[in-house]
Amino acid sequence: MKLKYKLLDKLHNVSNSEMDLLVWAVQHSDETSGTMYGAYYKDYCDEYDRCKQSFYNALYGLADKGIVTFRRNQNDAGTTSDYDITVNDNAYPWKGSSEATYRNEGYVDLASPVFRSGEFKSLKAKEKYLALEFRKRSFETGKGYKHGVRAFYEAWDKTLGVTDRTVRGYIHSLSKVCGFFSVGIKDGFYRITSRICFKKPAKGQEGHRYDQDMYNEQAVRMDLNRNNIKYDKTGFDDTVFLMYQYASAFAQKHADVKTYLSAAIHNSISGHKWRDRSLSAPTIHYHLKAILDGLKDVPETQSAKQNSKSKKNRFNSFSQRDNDYGELESLLLNSTI
């Protein structure tokens, strides 16, 4: 959910579909690697109401500009395909450590409701870019972004390759139309401050999500896509919820709930034809519980120790690329009913 300040320089001339893809990738990415795993073109097209060509244009365009690198993932039959998209130089590999260089690198937090809003999505590409810059600048100085009026126009005209008039139009939509920033001119200076809409909902409030939640959802979405399982929002939410419901139960057995939820999803469509698969959260629940019951208990003392140590990072430690169904299935055979 973090976009490093130092990457903003590259974004002044991206197209709108490229900007959307970048924001989308960051919002669903694993912060320790700066990578969104299992990015599926249809999800992007649904999210931003774009045609599929735009996904490819955006992906290749961002790669050509050196902003992302990507890898295509296909199953053996070539019937499903998705991409891992790494935003270059956007990783926080030692997050939580005392390494000051990584810990202190500034970023725009794309978890803010502003960056998911319809207002933001409907902005022009360069307005989106300015929103990121203004967010950075107003945040960095604390008291708002201050810039002499003439210098302000010269700087942004040059960066964006447009005239004063057009920059004024951008400012207008960011302030008056969207209400993202308060913008005023006083004593020959522009002064721009972020408005309250950037504030994330607190825990317990409507719309609250931890940064990790989008990443967890993406893991489920990837498994559903790869198994060609059709789903609606309710079923999806119910399935994601299983991950939280069973996290500690799996942790007590030294197991990663994500890995086994993935297996349970896979098991849930056993016997269903490729084209006749729709999500059944209760069926997945059943399989997940069966897997849990089949796992060996670990000795009490060890369990308590391991659990307290790993609880906090449980969701961070998931490696999504390690899914080997052959291996998982043999595990299941050995451990379940």
Next chain:
DNA sequence: GACCGGTCTAATCGCTTGGT
């Protein structure tokens, strides 16, 4: 034969600008 991911291409859209 239906459907999928991905590509190709022509048509259209949208943005910016200079002129009014």
Next chain:
DNA sequence: ACCAAGCGATTAGACCGGTC
């Protein structure tokens, strides 16, 4: 404030080679 030229961005949909 509005208009229209210029041109890059985006779209729709035909198409290709593959699987179900």
